[in-house]
Amino acid sequence: xxxxxxxxxxxxxxxxxxxxxxxxxxxxxxxxxxxxxxxxxxxxxxxxxxxxxxxxxxxxxxxxxxxxxxxxxxxxxxxxxxxxxxxxxxxxxxxxxxxxxxxxxxxxxxxxxxxxxxxxxxxxxxxxxxxxxxxxxxxxxxxxxxxxxxxxxxxxxxxxxxxxxxxxxxxxxxxxxxxxxxxxxxxxxxxxxxxxxxxxxxxxxxxxxxxxxxxxxxxxxxxxxxxxxxxxxxxxxxxxxxxxxxxxxxxxxxxxxxxxxxxxxxxxxxxxxxxxxxxxxxxxxxxxxxxxxxxxxxxxxxxxxxxxxxxxxxxxxxxxxxxxxxxxxxxxxxxxxxxxxxxxxxxxxxxxxxxxxxxxxxxxxxxxxxxxxxxxxxxxxxxxxxxxxxxxxxxxxxxxxxxxxxxxxxxxxxxxxxxxxxxxxxxxxxxxxxxxxxxxxxxxxxxxxxxxxxxxxxxxxxxxxxxxxxxxxxxxxx
Numbered sequence: 071x072x073x074x075x076x077x078x079x080x081x082x083x084x085x086x087x088x089x090x091x092x093x094x095x096x097x098x099x100x101x102x103x104x105x106x107x108x109x110x111x112x113x114x115x116x117x118x119x120x121x122x123x124x125x126x127x128x129x130x131x132x133x134x135x136x137x138x139x140x141x142x143x144x145x146x147x148x149x150x151x152x153x154x155x156x157x158x159x160x161x162x163x164x165x166x167x168x169x170x171x172x173x174x175x176x177x178x179x180x181x182x183x184x185x186x187x188x189x190x191x192x193x194x195x196x197x198x199x200x201x202x203x204x205x206x207x208x209x210x211x212x213x214x215x216x217x218x219x220x221x222x223x224x225x226x227x228x229x230x231x232x233x234x235x236x237x238x239x240x241x242x243x244x245x246x247x248x249x250x251x252x253x254x255x256x257x258x259x260x261x262x263x264x265x266x267x268x269x270x271x272x273x274x275x276x277x278x279x280x281x282x283x284x285x286x287x288x289x290x291x292x293x294x295x296x297x298x299x300x301x302x303x304x305x306x307x308x309x310x311x312x313x314x315x316x317x318x319x320x321x322x323x324x325x326x327x328x329x330x331x332x333x334x335x336x337x338x339x340x341x342x343x344x345x346x347x348x349x350x351x352x353x354x355x356x357x358x359x360x361x362x363x364x365x366x367x368x369x370x371x372x373x374x375x376x377x378x379x380x381x382x383x384x385x386x387x388x389x390x391x392x393x394x395x396x397x398x399x400x401x402x403x404x405x406x407x408x409x410x411x412x413x414x415x416x417x418x419x420x421x422x423x424x425x426x427x428x429x430x431x432x433x434x435x436x437x438x439x440x441x442x443x444x445x446x447x448x449x450x451x452x453x454x455x456x457x458x459x460x461x462x463x464x465x466x467x468x469x470x471x472x473x474x475x476x477x478x479x480x481x482x483x484x485x486x487x488x489x490x491x492x493x494x495x496x497x498x499x500x501x502x503x504x505x506x507x508x509x510x511x512x513x514x515x516x517x518x519x520x521x522x523x524x525x526x527x528x529x530x531x532x533x534x535x536x537x538x539x540x541x542x543x544x545x546x547x548x
Contacts, residue, residue: 312333
């Protein structure tokens, strides 16, 4: 029974009106900033108010920056990060799929690296395994290459797809790789731009919420995160990368999403090619059942985790074997061809790319004007080719962008002619640079030569980049 004098259904019962409960009144933005600045935990309602103000324009830029800095300095606990992720995800349109797809929807996300073309191979491989993969990817900025830019090096490929077009792609192909539209997670775009100019890019809760909010709108049943660590990664230390991986897994669990996170090394480029068209060619080589072993290993292991996590394989190893089979029998490559043709590539070009030899493929994609090979300065065993200086030189040559919207030279890149653990003789070529400039400058040549690390030890087998797997809470295998 309602208490006399209390409002019922929004209408007073006739007694004296009770004053509004201050705890239920939305707090003003300056107060929210002060609370977080002083280390007070924000409620879900507080966080929703902040995100709403950022999206509707009532929050000033200085206030958004102040809140981000307060979060950067004071942090957020698990519940706050879950609430922030949910608020970002619900700031725009949600993707909806047929009920029959519920246990088939999966995706993978990488924190970014050099030569990382895993998504180009894994999405069609998972589709060939019976999954639906609505992969929303990003562009390259700084020294890391973007999946969308790599695909756009294929003439005609269109990354802009409406939700209805995405559903059509999933029905006909099983996978799509698209860009984020303005209707999806608009709050993240606002906060991301502010983080970039307020020295708050490295905030763990802000990174976690930004990544997962874009995956929550996909309505997935399972997600695998590839969290890089090492010299060319966002987090050089494995410990810091592990912290992010655990946050992603735990926040995902708080949102009802099964997330596993792999820690993978990014000191050395992944595979043997860096640069947009060169990476497309290497991805196709992997889908031929060939290509560099480190790339295949990462594709197969990440795919195996996803199939197991989603209940489509009884064990991770069984899932990995199924993904490997799609690379060896050509079914992943067939899905890739269908995805290209459905996303704007001329069907004849898509067929020629996917059925041609490596030499034929190179003729079909943008190429750089020049090639220059670097020679080993001494005898030795290859310990490492440092990814970061290599990526920085290629960026200078036009393979990357410093600001959003800058054009990219798709043909610029580099081919590693050696593998880690291989014995190299003085004067042997170890790197082939593809460039549009007449030649490398002396500082560029010097930086590249310093990226090659040689030792006196005996040749050895290169280790897998796959280092560690973080599973969802309460999983029996942990």
